[in-house]
Amino acid sequence: MAKTTMKEFPLSKVFQLIEPGPVVMVTTANKKKNNIMTMSWHMMMEFEPPLIGCIISSSDYSFAALCATKECVIAIPSVDIATKVVEVGNCSGQDVDKFETFGFTPMSAKKVKAPLVAECLENLECHVVNTTLVNKYCLFVLEVVKAWTNPDRKERRTIHANGDGTFVVDGRTLNLKAKMVKFPSLV
Numbered sequence: 001m002a003k004t005t006m007k008e009f010p011l012s013k014v015f016q017l018i019e020p021g022p023v024v025m026v027t028t029a030n031k032k033k034n035n036i037m038t039m040s041w042h043m044m045m046e047f048e049p050p051l052i053g054c055i056i057s058s059s060d061y062s063f064a065a066l067c068a069t070k071e072c073v074i075a076i077p078s079v080d081i082a083t084k085v086v087e088v089g090n091c092s093g094q095d096v097d098k099f100e101t102f103g104f105t106p107m108s109a110k111k112v113k114a115p116l117v118a119e120c121l122e123n124l125e126c127h128v129v130n131t132t133l134v135n136k137y138c139l140f141v142l143e144v145v146k147a148w149t150n151p152d153r154k155e156r157r158t159i160h161a162n163g164d165g166t167f168v169v170d171g172r173t174l175n176l177k178a179k180m181v182k183f184p185s186l187v
């Protein structure tokens, strides 16, 4: 297991990690092995407890693991590992050990068996809390039960998928806090 230190991240601020829509990775652990996939189809559904809706295809190895274990970790990568993130999303845990193949380091989570990813900026431990739309849309609703940030990572820019193999990297921040009059607690 890695020496990287993960600092606890407040659940009340988890929405600020997912709301910008970064490409993330999802780890699962079934009886056979740890696995990791790439995911960009996700959305925030509730502030606290933080709920995240995710589309995970039924043809993915991760789908079966998630259905069986009802838990996973959402790991948020930065731009410096973007190539590996895309490679992880182009092969299956059915055929390869992706942690080993791509040199990602699993770390023990506190509340789930799925591992944190040491190389990522943030890691969100999640329980599946609703499967109503899994059969129809492969839509899992996840509750984040523990969150971690890696303060040692210098590169903090995330990537955002255009859906064609190109990605937008975080850039200029527009500060419109003065206009957020309806939501003073958020600014």
Ligand SMILES: Cc1cc2nc3c(=O)[nH]c(=O)nc-3n(C[C@H](O)[C@H](O)[C@H](O)COP(=O)(O)O)c2cc1C
Pocket: 023, 035, 036, 037, 038, 039, 040, 041, 042, 055, 056, 057, 059, 060, 061, 062, 063, 085, 086, 087, 088, 089, 090, 091, 092, 093, 094, 161
């Ligand atoms: C940038 C990117 C985003 C992706 N987003 C999703 C997604 O939101 N949902 C999904 O089911 N697959 C998504 N994929 C595809 C899976 O990561 C891919 O099918 C992967 O091989 C599944 O791994 P597994 O079989 O080990 O679970 C994405 C792939 C890439 C490269």
